[in-house]
Amino acid sequence: xxxxxILGSTLPAADAVRERxxxxxxxxxxxxxxxTNIMLYGTLLIVAMYYLLPLYVMLVTSVKGMPEIRLGNVFxxxxxxxxxxxxxxxxxxxxxxxxxGLSRGFWNSVRILIPSVILSIAIASVNGYALSMWKxxxxxxxxxxxxxxxxxxxxxxxxxxxxxxxxxxxxxSLTGLVLVHVVFGMPINTLLFRNYxxxxxxxxFKAARVDGAGFWGIYFRIVMPMSLPIFxxxxxxxxxxxxxxxxxxxxxxxxxxxxxxTVQLNNIVNSVQGVKEYNVNMAATLLTGLVPLVIYxxxxxxxxxxxxxxxxxx
Amino acid sequence: MNPALQxxxxxxxxxxxxxxxxxxxxxxxDRFIFPARGAQAGRNINRANMVRPWLFxxxxxxxxxxxxxxxVFETLRLSLxxxxxxxxxxxxxxxxxxxxxxxxxxxxxxxxxWLIVVPAASTAFGLLAAQLTDRIGxxxxxxxxxxxxxxxxxxxxxxxxxxxxxxxPVDAAQIGVMNAVWLNFEGGIWSFIFLxxxxxxxxGAFAVIAAYVGYLAxxxxxxxxxxxxxxxxxKGARAFLGLFGLWLAWVSVxxxxxxxxxxxxxxxPINWLTLPFYNNFLxxxxxxxxxxxxxxxxxxxxxxxxxEETIEAAIIDGAKPLQLFFQIKVPQIMGTIVVVxxxxxxxxxxxxxxxxxxxxxxxxxxxxxxxxxxxxxxxNDWGVGSxxxxxxxxxxxxxxxxxxxxxxxxxx
Numbered sequence: 001x002x003x004x005x006i007l008g009s010t011l012p013a014a015d016a017v018r019e020r021x022x023x024x025x026x027x028x029x030x031x032x033x034x035x036t037n038i039m040l041y042g043t044l045l046i047v048a049m050y051y052l053l054p055l056y057v058m059l060v061t062s063v064k065g066m067p068e069i070r071l072g073n074v075f076x077x078x079x080x081x082x083x084x085x086x087x088x089x090x091x092x093x094x095x096x097x098x099x100x101g102l103s104r105g106f107w108n109s110v111r112i113l114i115p116s117v118i119l120s121i122a123i124a125s126v127n128g129y130a131l132s133m134w135k136x137x138x139x140x141x142x143x144x145x146x147x148x149x150x151x152x153x154x155x156x157x158x159x160x161x162x163x164x165x166x167x168x169x170x171x172x173s174l175t176g177l178v179l180v181h182v183v184f185g186m187p188i189n190t191l192l193f194r195n196y197x198x199x200x201x202x203x204x205f206k207a208a209r210v211d212g213a214g215f216w217g218i219y220f221r222i223v224m225p226m227s228l229p230i231f232x233x234x235x236x237x238x239x240x241x242x243x244x245x246x247x248x249x250x251x252x253x254x255x256x257x258x259x260x261x262t263v264q265l266n267n268i269v270n271s272v273q274g275v276k277e278y279n280v281n282m283a284a285t286l287l288t289g290l291v292p293l294v295i296y297x298x299x300x301x302x303x304x305x306x307x308x309x310x311x312x313x314x
Numbered sequence: 315m316n317p318a319l320q321x322x323x324x325x326x327x328x329x330x331x332x333x334x335x336x337x338x339x340x341x342x343x344d345r346f347i348f349p350a351r352g353a354q355a356g357r358n359i360n361r362a363n364m365v366r367p368w369l370f371x372x373x374x375x376x377x378x379x380x381x382x383x384x385x386v387f388e389t390l391r392l393s394l395x396x397x398x399x400x401x402x403x404x405x406x407x408x409x410x411x412x413x414x415x416x417x418x419x420x421x422x423x424x425x426x427x428w429l430i431v432v433p434a435a436s437t438a439f440g441l442l443a444a445q446l447t448d449r450i451g452x453x454x455x456x457x458x459x460x461x462x463x464x465x466x467x468x469x470x471x472x473x474x475x476x477x478x479x480x481x482x483p484v485d486a487a488q489i490g491v492m493n494a495v496w497l498n499f500e501g502g503i504w505s506f507i508f509l510x511x512x513x514x515x516x517x518g519a520f521a522v523i524a525a526y527v528g529y530l531a532x533x534x535x536x537x538x539x540x541x542x543x544x545x546x547x548x549k550g551a552r553a554f555l556g557l558f559g560l561w562l563a564w565v566s567v568x569x570x571x572x573x574x575x576x577x578x579x580x581x582x583p584i585n586w587l588t589l590p591f592y593n594n595f596l597x598x599x600x601x602x603x604x605x606x607x608x609x610x611x612x613x614x615x616x617x618x619x620x621x622e623e624t625i626e627a628a629i630i631d632g633a634k635p636l637q638l639f640f641q642i643k644v645p646q647i648m649g650t651i652v653v654v655x656x657x658x659x660x661x662x663x664x665x666x667x668x669x670x671x672x673x674x675x676x677x678x679x680x681x682x683x684x685x686x687x688x689x690x691x692x693x694n695d696w697g698v699g700s701x702x703x704x705x706x707x708x709x710x711x712x713x714x715x716x717x718x719x720x721x722x723x724x725x726x
């Protein structure tokens with residue numbers, strides 16, 4: 001074998017020749033089945049099974065017919081796909097005396113969701129803006145109250161709020177629940193908005209001032225267009241939080257007519273009469289999760305950010 | 315009235331009311347209370363600017379106090395009264411009654427179990443998933459799938475796992491995933507590997523981790539380190555954590571022995587949710603399933619933020635992958651790990667939906683939040699219910715104080 005060193009003088013062709021002459025070089029190729037890789041893929045497989053199997057079983061079961069489910073074979077894909085369970089979960093499943101399925105709960109949830117999301121974001125963003133714009137006497141106090149409000153467990157306030165709503169005549173009504181959602185969503189969202197707005201360079205505000213913009217002018221023309229991401233994040237926090245809420249729904253709504261979707265899902269699944277229809281239950285679960293899941297797949301990264309930011313709330 | 319119309323009205327009235335309040339209160343302040351004209355224009359502008367922030371924050375302030383502040387004290391007061399006596403003051407009788415109920419202590423025990431297992435497991439799995447998914451090409455898909463349970467409600471997750479734990483009579487085909495898998499084990503070599511060796515390894519790993527964390531916490535007690543001296547409180551906490559880790563390790567080592575020697579009823583379906591004590595862990599699995607995604611996302615961001623130089627330096631110094639992970643990466647993201655841990659701890663302390671939907675506290679699975687709900691809304695006993703709410707509050711308070719402290723530090 002020639003010494004590649006002497007070829008160094010003929011520089012242009014050196015690389016090509018050296019490759020021919022010195023045999024394989026560079027880092028040693030990794031074996032596909034090294035111990036580390038086996039461990040890596042083994043662990044991944046187990047982790048994947050734990051996280052995906054439930055989702056897979058849910059999906060598969062929801063499109064099987066009951067006779068097929070009774071045969072066992074939990075993991076096998078459906079022999080014939082039927083959407084009957086979905087239809088039944090949506091329109092026919094019974095909770096107590098009502099037999100109109102989840103649709104009722106869905107519309108209740110929508111009617112709770114839309115006003116509470118719009119209201120809480122409107123109020124929280126204005127508050128966050130006011131807090132970030134001025135440092136005033138007592139803002140520290142307000143701040144601490146906000147943080148406390150974001151972290152205190154809801155259980156502590158559960159019952160007195162029942163009394164308050166009852167005295168206001170709102171107990172059991174959707175309006176009462178909307179009010180509760182708005183108030184409980186406010187601390188975390190205000191903090192979010194305030195932090196985001198505080199990072200906007202103050203020169204922008206000053207320039208806008210000089211150009212004659214007032215409080216609202218700055219808010220609508222400078223702050224809002226610049227802060228679209230944080231509005232989306234707050235929207236995601238509120239939508240998923242309120243849609244998935246169970247505790248408030250079951251506590252502050254007194255009649256099955258007005259239960260939100262999660263509560264109704266629980267009631268459908270736990271109703272004791274008749275045979276257990278696993279496929280209907282799974283279809284109902286999927287239907288209930290549809291709104292957050294759609295938002296999740298549509299918004300991706302921002303969703304993750306929203307959930308991460310909202311995870312601290314009481 | 316049409317419900318859609320009603321909803322629209324609510325929105326219109328709510329948003330319109332808020333805007334009108336903001337706008338007109340501002341107007342009144344500027345035009346009438348402190349008008350910026352006349353002899354005292356300058357002073358008035360200053361005053362108006364001092365008052366204005368409060369004008370805008372006032373509605374939020376008012377509702378927060380009304381809905382968050384007042385209820386806390388009201389709960390405290392209710393916990394000292396008795397409904398049966400028409401709300402008369404009874405001192406600590408409710409707490410006493412609660413302490414004498416075995417169900418309460420069961421809930422306390424279970425909450426402590428949840429508190430130990432769920433944050434640890436979620437954080438560990440999250441860290442594992444973050445590290446592994448960073449190394450493979452389709453890591454982002456894996457990540458988005460692991461995160462997906464976060465989008466499903468706790469109740470939805472519970473319904474899924476109900477199917478997984480479902481048990482049917484011996485002669486019927488098993489529908490539940492756990493039982494379908496379980497019936498495949500006949501006591502042969504694979505049963506030995508999967509049901510004895512594997513859990514034993516898991517249990518042993520937990521023992522090692524517990525001992526290690528305890529050691530890490532307690533180490534500064536006997537090591538001299540530069541830096542500010544720690545107070546007695548901190549030292550006590552470190553000693554407690556160290557001993558606690560040691561105790562946990564001991565319990566899990568005993569668990570290893572138990573797993574290896576337990577007699578298992580092969581061949582018959584098991585009603586998983588009614589197995590006392592162990593069913594708690596089956597419920598915890600659900601929350602871990604949900605929370606891992608959260609831990610993974612946060613920790614993955616932290617792992618990416620580690621400066622490359624430190625890793626390169628370690629590789630040049632000859633660090634092996636495991637060393638690299640535990641001695642270079644983990645110490646650098648310790649702060650994030652603690653944040654994830656405490657956040658999940660907060661979730662766990664208030665865990666309600668899962669237990670409510672799965673077992674409703676039967677078969678020794680009661681937890682505090684469900685106990686409270688039981689007392690308040692089923693037994694209609696606001697005294698004991700409020701007392702248990704205060705207990706939850708007391709358990710959360712240390713983390714709460716720490717969180718508030720941190721958040722304020724961050725925002726300055």
